[in-house]
Amino acid sequence: MQAVIDAAAGRFRNWKGRVMNNRIKNSLRLAGSTSARKLSCALMVCTGLTPLYAIAQDAPAPAAATEEVEATQLQDIVVTAQRREQRLQDVPVAVTAFSGATLQASGIENVKDLAHVDPSLNFGQVVGVYLPFLRGIGNPAGGNLGNESSVPVYIDDMYYTRLSTAYLAINSIERVEVLKGPQGTLFGRNSSGGAIQMFTKDPGRDTEVSGSLGYANYDRLSGQLYVSAPIGDTLAWNLSVAGTDQRDGWGKSLSAGHDIFTEKFATIRSKLLWEPSDATRVKLTGFYAYTKGDIGMVNDRHSGTYASSANVVAPGYPNPPVRLPSLADVPGKNFYNTRNDLPQFNREEGYGATLRVDQELGFADLVSITGFRYSEGTIRLDADITGQSLLHGDLNHEDRQFSQEFQLKSKRGSSIEWILGTYLLIFIES
CATH class of the missing domain: 2.170.130.10 (TonB-dependent receptor, plug domain)
Structure with missing residues (x-):
């Protein structure tokens, strides 16, 4: 009798275990299905917020990725x-x-x-x-x-x-x-x-040639040329040339008819670089510049204003009062038009050179900068601003300058950075 009871109890325990296992599996399936639905919805929402082109991008090759990162870095x-x-x-x-x-x-x-x-x-x-x-x-x-x-x-x-x-x-x-x-x-x-x-650019170890030409309104021509090349193992040189010629003026003289506000200039700069060793660097720079431009005086006086040459003309000269109608009332008006009858200009020509020497001294770096510049020019003015030949004149000027600078500074990376210097400037103008 006892054996029959034990066998029945064993079958009951096996049946109960199968029922509990099935319930647990069904619960897991239900929970998994619910989580999967929540995850799918979350992914759909995130996908809607993500730019579509990001999904379609291909992973760049390692080399391309490195170049892209380097290009985007400052x-x-x-x-x-x-x-x-x-x-x-x-x-x-x-x-x-x-x-x-x-x-x-x-x-x-x-x-x-x-x-x-x-x-x-x-x-x-x-x-x-x-x-x-x-x-x-x-x-x-x-x-x-x-x-x-x-x-x-x-x-x-x-x-x-x-x-x-x-x-x-x-x-x-x-x-x-x-x-x-x-x-x-x-x-x-x-x-x-x-x-x-x-x-400006220093000469490099590679040959370089570049240039440009341009044309703009007011018949303006411009051009640039740059050449750089090495000379042996320790020498290099470069040459830079630029110029502009604007031949049509922004305005005209209403009394004489000539163009005003025109400009032309030319500049040349050349460098010679010598590096005999890692501790010595010598750079010689020479330059030349020429410029000439019209000086247009914009005079828009109100109608009825009178100007007299009494204060600007020497005794004995005619001294009549001059009536100046507003330029705004003149047909074909232009903001840059003027009454000046004399073609005005400013012409200046100059040249010079600088010599820079950098020398490592072991405990510090020594820099010497020597400079010289000379220029002369003429300023032609129509100072009476009336359209009459009352006060015309040329102002000639000439200037020279010489400078010498010495710098003694600590080495790069020193715990304490310091710099000592002295500067001399001689400037003569007449």
Whole structure:
């Protein structure tokens, strides 16, 4: 009897285990189905938020992926705002830097046009001389003989006391640095508003030839040529030529009929680089510039205004009062039209050279920069602005400058960075 009871109990336990196993399996299937439905819905929602082109992209090859990453990374911009080569992001100075490629892509042909890409910079012009202003700080009289701008301009490490159009032409430019705020500690005199540094290309070890020609309205022709080549193992040279000739003026003289606001210039710059060893670097730069442009005076006086030559004409000259009707009332008016009867212009021609020597001394680096510049020119003015021959004259000017700078600075990577320097400038103007 006991054996029968034990056998029945065993069958009951087996039946109960099968029932529980089936319930667990069904529960798992139900839970799995519910989770799968939730997961499918979540994936569908995520898929709807994901751009379709990302789904269709193929995984790039390892080499292509590496090139793509390198192309999208920001390249380090090296500047010399603190008189040593540093990455732009490591310089504790407000600096805006532009590479030559960036300037060309932006259509910048002259440094004065940098105001189009840097709103804090502006250039005024007085009889062919450009006056930089940074953050509204500058010298309005900087174009006059004997005055200099409070924002100095350096081209290839040389300070230019006078800036004509040709000196500022963008050709073979490596980079332009705009330093904002007072820079008197490292740049000395006349830098209360900031400083501008231009650097042209140095000769390379590879041969390079490039050029361009352009034609624009007002019958404007322009061209550029750049050549660079090595000479042996330690020497290299380059040559840069640029010029512009605008033959049609923006306006006309209503009294004489000639064009006004025309311009032409030419500039040549060449470098010779000698690197006898890793510790010595010698660079000689020579340059020439010529510019001539009309100076059109825009005179839109109100009708009924009278001008007298009493204050500008020597005794004995006719001195009648002159009635000046508004130019706005003249048929065929043009904003750039003028009454000047004398063709005005500013002509300037100059040349010079710089010599830079970099020498490693072991404990420090020594830099010597020697510069010389000479220019002469003529400013022809019709100062009476009446259309009559009352006050005409030529202003001839001539200037020379010589500069010598020495820098002794700590080695790159030193725990304490320091720099010592001295600067000499001799400037004669007449």
